[in-house]
Amino acid sequence: MGRGLRRHEGAFILYGHRFSDDDDGYLQGLRPAWFDDQVAYLTRHYEVIPLKTLIDCLEQRRAVPARSVVLTFDDGFRDNLENAVPILERYRVPATIFVVTRSLTNGELPWSQRLGVIFQQTCNHQVSHPQLGEQPAPLNDSHQRRAAYQRIKLGIAPLQREARDSIITGLANQLGVEPPLDQMLSWEDARLLQASGVEIGGHSYSHALLGQVPIAEACHEIRRCREELRDHLGLEAAPFCLPGGSYSDDVIRCIKQTGFRSCFIPNQQKRYNTVVNTTLFTLSRLGLPNAPSHHLEAELDGPFHPLRECCHWLQGGYRSLSPSP
Structure with missing residues (x-):
């Protein structure tokens, strides 16, 4: 019923991190079976499009496909390849993985x-x-x-x-703990993903929180990330994703000047992205719930967002309930 009453003129961008039923490193993974259910729901009720298609629409000032969804994954964990990509391939849907380039080189976790x-x-x-x-x-x-x-x-x-x-x-x-070195993608993995149709984007060099570190350090993280994406994967104008959603105006300026094509900005009030309400560097995303597909349905087409907005209005202001990790 919610789908019939609510029109979505543009694209939802959804994000996840890990696809495993554990919370290693205090980063809870999304159970693969639940992700499978969520992708099945999305393919029944939405058009799942590449991030590149959305960016092309914004650059060319043409309408974003209505009721469309973009899937994005952050950090570049190896379980993306092992657990998420087979699901994407089964449903024939695209996705973008934003990688921490140092992790692809040395295997270290963020x-x-x-x-x-x-x-x-x-x-x-x-x-x-x-x-x-x-x-x-x-x-x-x-x-x-x-x-x-x-x-x-x-x-x-x-x-x-x-x-x-x-x-x-x-x-x-x-x-007395030696962190593992086998839980991140490698550059070889990234090339295999590219060949299979998965888009690769930048997520900084070492996952520094760019809005908190000195701006010179932040720009070094951004530039080195772009250089390594170019040198290893041939990417000249990749999309960029802010680690932890941390940014400043100077950080966004550096991302643009470095040559990245787009960037997300945390904004829980902007649900979907159109040529009217967003730009290449103010794209907005929603997190995939660590829950079965009916939770995602309730978030996109059901009562979760209206009820949350009502609660915030009653409390006298809007505040984010689920900041990006």
Whole structure:
């Protein structure tokens, strides 16, 4: 009924990260069976189009296909290839994967997931770090480990890459954990994905939160990402995705000047993208729910969004309930 009453004049852009039934690194994966259900729903009720098609429409100022959907995945986890791509191929739908280029080179997890794995897997019962105060912080249960992780993550996010990496390496040594090197795509994987029709985009060099680090560091992350995409994959004007949705006006300016073709901006109020309400560098996305397809249906065509808007109106203002990881 909701589909009949609500018209969508443009394209929803949906995003996910991992496609696995676990929360390694404190990044919850989407259960592959649920993703399968979601793609089945989308192919029945929407036209799933490549991101490139949407960008072409915006550049050429022509109408975006009505009731269309774009699928995007962030970071470049190997489970995208192993678990998500077979589903895409079965339903014959396109997608774009935004990769952290350093991870494709050395296999390391993005820094926040690397830090998370260290705290999840440690057998130590305490940790010492200036971000946690003068006394060692207890790690006796999952709640204490996650709380320590979140405090350190918040403290090191604005640091330059070398300093951030040094702290994470020190914590790995202190807590006796060696983060895995086999959970990310490689450059060879990326070339295979390109050959199969999956679009590759940029997600920075090391997943720095670009709006928090110094602008010189942010621009280095953006430029090195573009250079490596060009050198390894032949991409001259790829789309870009902000790590964690973190940005400033200067960051967006650098993305444009570096030669990326488009970028997403966090905006929970803009549901779908048209030539009227968006530009190449203000595209908006919605997260795929970690739930069966009826949750996605309720979000796109049912009561979830209207009810959320009503609650925000009653509370006297809009605030994001599900920020990008």
